[in-house]
Amino acid sequence: MRLREPGAPALGASASFGYATRLAIEGHLAYILDPGNARTVGALRILDLANPAQPIQVGTLPESNPSALAVDGSRVFLGRGNRLDVVDVSDPSHPVVADSLATPGLVEDLVVQDNRAYLAEGYGHGLAVVELSAPAHPALVGVAATLTNVQDVAVVGNDAYVADQ
Numbered sequence: 001m002r003l004r005e006p007g008a009p010a011l012g013a014s015a016s017f018g019y020a021t022r023l024a025i026e027g028h029l030a031y032i033l034d035p036g037n038a039r040t041v042g043a044l045r046i047l048d049l050a051n052p053a054q055p056i057q058v059g060t061l062p063e064s065n066p067s068a069l070a071v072d073g074s075r076v077f078l079g080r081g082n083r084l085d086v087v088d089v090s091d092p093s094h095p096v097v098a099d100s101l102a103t104p105g106l107v108e109d110l111v112v113q114d115n116r117a118y119l120a121e122g123y124g125h126g127l128a129v130v131e132l133s134a135p136a137h138p139a140l141v142g143v144a145a146t147l148t149n150v151q152d153v154a155v156v157g158n159d160a161y162v163a164d165q
Helices: none
Strands: 022-026 029-034 043-048 056-062 066-072 075-080 083-088 096-102 109-113 116-120 127-131 139-144 149-156 159-164
Touching: 022 066, 029 066, 043 066, 066 109, 066 116, 075 109, 109 149, 116 149, 116 159
Parallel strands: none
Antiparallel strands: 022 029, 029 043, 043 056, 066 075, 075 083, 083 096, 109 116, 116 127, 127 139, 149 159
């Protein structure tokens, strides 16, 4: 979307390749989750936005059922079912899963801040905290269980806020 005129946002360039459910941008690269459908497998798609009028897909990583996404430098963190994948994107044309961590619940959303990932873990599992200081080896360090269904998380300073259905 072009926002040069705030009162009249306008559609700019677009790229079409399936369903886009999550988006994160780091520098000139866009990271997009495509969960796929009955006929196609899901994927992490990486687009180069150096020329915003012509986004170009430069990399892809097949992933079944990706649901959450966060980017931190040359690492992308993907929630996929009850798993957190750490993806090395130092070469955007060849993303590679560097490690994975089983999580207590289904990863609905995630935030990465200060070498930690905060995971909204769906029904009955609440908020999970993952240590990321060893880049390729995430470690679960804590869980705050809730009685309902945590769908979203935001972190401000030392406080986490969750959207709990």
